[in-house]
Amino acid sequence: MAPTIAQKRWMYRHMLISRRFEEAIERIYFEGKTPAFNMANGPIPGEMHLSNGQEPCAVGVCAHLDAGDVVTSTHRPHHVAVAKGVDLKRMAAEIFGKAAGLSGGRGGHMHIFDPAVNFSCSGIIAQGMGPAVGAALSRKLQGKPGVAVAFLGEGAVNQGAFHETLNLAALWQLPVVFVVEDNAWGISVSKRQSTAVPRNDVRAAAYGMPGTYVPGNDPLAVFAAAGEAIERARGGAGPTLIEIETYRLAGHFMGDAEGYRPAGEKDALFARDPIPALRRRLIEDGSLDEAEADAIEAAAQATVDEAIAFARAADYPAPETALERVFA
Amino acid sequence: MAPTIAQKRWMYRHMLISRRFEEAIERIYFEGKTPAFNMANGPIPGEMHLSNGQEPCAVGVCAHLDAGDVVTSTHRPHHVAVAKGVDLKRMAAEIFGKAAGLSGGRGGHMHIFDPAVNFSCSGIIAQGMGPAVGAALSRKLQGKPGVAVAFLGEGAVNQGAFHETLNLAALWQLPVVFVVEDNAWGISVSKRQSTAVPRNDVRAAAYGMPGTYVPGNDPLAVFAAAGEAIERARGGAGPTLIEIETYRLAGHFMGDAEGYRPAGEKDALFARDPIPALRRRLIEDGSLDEAEADAIEAAAQATVDEAIAFARAADYPAPETALERVFA
Amino acid sequence: MTEQTGRNERRLTIARAMAEAVAQEMRIDPRVFLMGEDIATLGGVFGNTRGLVEEFGPERVRDTPISETAFIGAAVGAAADGMRPVVELMFVDFFGVCMDAIYNLMAKNIYFSGGGIKVPMVLMTSTGGGYSDAGQHSQCLYATFAHLPGMKVVAPSNAYDAKGLMTAALRDDSPVVYMFHKGLQGMGWLGTEPGATVDVPETSYTLPFGQAAVVREGRDVTIVGLAMGVHNALKAADDLARRGVSAEVIDLRTLVPLDRDTIRRSVAKTGRLIVVDEDYHSFGVSGEIIASVVEHDLRGLKAPPQRVAYPDVPIPFSRPMEQFCLPNPAKIVQAFDRMAQA
Amino acid sequence: MTEQTGRNERRLTIARAMAEAVAQEMRIDPRVFLMGEDIATLGGVFGNTRGLVEEFGPERVRDTPISETAFIGAAVGAAADGMRPVVELMFVDFFGVCMDAIYNLMAKNIYFSGGGIKVPMVLMTSTGGGYSDAGQHSQCLYATFAHLPGMKVVAPSNAYDAKGLMTAALRDDSPVVYMFHKGLQGMGWLGTEPGATVDVPETSYTLPFGQAAVVREGRDVTIVGLAMGVHNALKAADDLARRGVSAEVIDLRTLVPLDRDTIRRSVAKTGRLIVVDEDYHSFGVSGEIIASVVEHDLRGLKAPPQRVAYPDVPIPFSRPMEQFCLPNPAKIVQAFDRMAQA
């Protein structure tokens, strides 16, 4: 399955928005945190997990989805949120802890909820898998269209919830796709140290479902694999497991000294940055010319700037509203 | 791997002890529970899960183990406990809730612990898997001989703990064997209703470990498969997953009306009762003659009678000792 | 288990009352569906889903694998997507395999989304011992759930309340943990408390959460309990009455929200408080009830409040040991006597 | 993080003190080994296993997959087989994925075996918020663990106690849950409380479980807390002292066993009680402490006991909201003022 030119441009644009967004977050995150790095300080406090490098996973999958489809993501959610069409301004405001944020500041960066596009994420490993399966079941029971996609990291695959949800989804033949972003690391623990098999796609066989491995952190290859899986799901043929080889260009979270990385790993990763690579490719295959690529880039930056400005300018919530919204 | 004559006799004897033991339990369980069936009453109160029909799993595996090896079993533990050499008198006393029981009456039939032979079990699905893996790790760390075997039901395979422990055992190449007793039912839910694949041995591939399926509820076939797996484990070559086709001749627990069973299922199972089948086979292959078989049978009955008499005669614990033994 | 009496009464067990509430709601609301182990063909190990698969079919009444994390997590996703799932955790003792899906997901998604999504789901789970099912099948764990924010917690003591609270739970847009005591279910094999089987209207009705019931009025002592504890309290009240002591008995009905006002009002009147709880003694329900009273007002108290709770030990199998540990009317009467001496 | 002072003192962070206790025990006891996520190369996300893999190697300091149920369950099996495992649950908030292995297995196997087996293991886990890590990474959940029988529960407030309690935990034949507060760890990136970094003897020593410490003596009010709460209490005591009020501060140090005597003695003297707890308000530590005092004796109380606890809401991300919810010295002083008016 090959993307149209429009889809390729869409993917490029959303990879860029995500990247520029995180570049802004990264800069702002350190405000108030120097000279002494203390997570509690600055306009963006708390843990911050960047997804830069992993954008191909997000756009390759979400290019096949619309707002009605359901996505659950992880503690590293920005790229997927951007690709799923989450309101960038309100997401930025949420990350800043502002009242105009998607959850009025209650959630923060690990708890991005945008019901308008059926996006959510969570700070607990593999926690989003159950809700994705449940959303798929809901569609099946209601006879409503739509698929669900659960994103998870390669480290999350070893959590019990992975096993239980894949079995359930396969048993009930639900319209759901499981997407493993294999960035080789779960914090400081490598895939080899955590996982008894080199590739998780083989685990699909344990549930009688198809499994695919997508090497190379390649958005177009992800697009092809995800397209097939999502078509299968939409057609009522049940779930698929996809593992994508990807990289995280940053640390596990901001402040991570990354001492566990072998020497040279980071340099090699930056040399393979998927965003310039896609730009080159789209120009080569005639999907874009340099000027168009620059224009997309500029537009992405403008979108991000606007979102960040919105978040900066927004008000903090009244402290006592912390007590509200516990129940519906 | 074929059993010696002594091993065959051992298997036959232990299948019989288990069966006779449960027959006694079954009879006594209903004392005080008629005309109105109330679990709280009688000399053996509480839930009672019988393993009759599943004896081949226990003896085929435990024939390869000695007291130093570790076994964790399930809520349906009697056959495995008998085959592992658990003190039958004190197990009976425990099931009666007596002070002379293995745990002084604190555990009951779902919590049989006999440290002398490294046996334990649990009432929570798949809970024994972690401890088996940990015991195997302990042996590896201490450089001490011994393997661990975790028994579980086919229903338990869909619990998260299954996945996590198999991955860990394979990753660390631990001397542990996972034995799935597939009796086709998890209470009233059939394997087909619970499990996305027809056979769980295929799930071994998800951990890069060997998987074997043993059809026919055949103790000799179990012996062969388990022997290979345990040899592998003892040799440092890591874990194995074995699924055994077996049957439960009784309900899930005593009092179960078994309305979920298709008509005729029970009759068909009784016709294939593995105990008379093994007797016939051992006589046919010359391992036993009729008189020897009868003698084994009589000895088994005597062993059971003695254990039951011990349990009956034993005293109840002083009520206030309920407050003791919370901590070591 | 339905008995028709002369006066057009319908005495229902809690099991029946629960199933009836669910069935009535399923008839009018196609979004309601069920997931759990052995809830379809078997009708629930404790009878509370009996008849549902026959009426509503296996799509809406779904037997699951033994995968509590998966199906409870799935319920949260289905609830956010417009359904109203009911899930069963067969014994509350099993919460440990799926608590993340319960307390960190189900209970928090409304808050994390700033109210953007609703999580209309009911988690039913059985509690309680007394029939020698040992330490992994007899716990109550009321406080374990009530302590953690984001879930309403319900624990009926009789079939009338059971039906009304279940209907209310099914109509709530927030998650409700519905804890039913095995010894009250009306399943004979569990040794049922007859007082739990009461007259239940056929039509659908709701009971509000956060309203404790004064199930017996009295002047000399307030006995607060929930579920089985209420029956123990009522029996103790009878015993005390024979000695001329007038006990007021309060049935909490819901732990979250907790009706502190009713308790405080009662203790202000009686001056004495006994809390009866089958959950573990420390860091639990009994401490909370006592603290809720004394932090509000000390002056009316004539004696130190007392608790009759499960000691801080795993639940033993053996009958004499288990019965030694369980709350019972005699212990409540003794607690009163301790206060009388104070 | 080790500072040598002039007077031959060694000021250690809690993180260092924990690692030192474990290292010293590992040197003399080959049965001690560690499992957890990111405890080896990384030295623990919160620094409390730093240096261990370098000294003891990857066989004894084992990074695990993200499989808490597996490795905690494995620890129980290894403990029963003669080892003395230390496992880390990175954040206590994650307990929901593995609570069965903790409360139903680790905590109950001694009892279920009638004392036939021992379960000498330590489960370390981080608690607490204050740095905007939101509702799945900031909880304390003290009562969640302390409520359930069979585990000892430890929560140090300073490095001296941290070392002594850890050594005691490592030598205990029963399971110990060792809860360390992130804000006390001495990791600058978490905004450390300086009062937690104190002088720590180099030699190995143990502190007994079940002995609360009177960390400040006073006459007018007893403030009871644990972990971070102790520091809030001490600051409040300073503020109160400036107003002429003499506050006694009690550091519980262990929740199981709970030293009720020390609390009762203190309140008998001061007549006033404030409990400070960063865990959720209801059905938790604060209720238990208050009930433990009043059920024992009411007469000495001059005012209704007060609690300064976390409100019953998920922990919000946004700093103004989170700070609004957290206990702090000002709230403790206000609680005193409420009592003074009573």
Ligand SMILES: Cc1ncc(C[n+]2csc(CCOP(=O)(O)OP(=O)(O)O)c2C)c(N)n1
């Ligand atoms: C149940 C649970 N255990 C542990 C953690 C702590 N934790 C957060 S992220 C992470 C690593 C996740 O690795 P992976 O799934 O590969 O995702 P990545 O961070 O690489 O995107 C861990 C262990 C958690 N959040 N939840």
Ligand SMILES: Cc1ncc(C[n+]2csc(CCOP(=O)(O)OP(=O)(O)O)c2C)c(N)n1
């Ligand atoms: C975590 C957990 N969930 C549910 C149960 C209730 N339960 C007890 S036995 C059982 C069925 C087990 O089926 P299987 O594993 O096949 O074992 P079998 O009973 O057939 O021996 C269930 C669901 C439990 N004990 N623990």
Ligand SMILES: [Mg+2]
């Ligand atoms: Mg990863």
Ligand SMILES: [Mg+2]
């Ligand atoms: Mg089975």
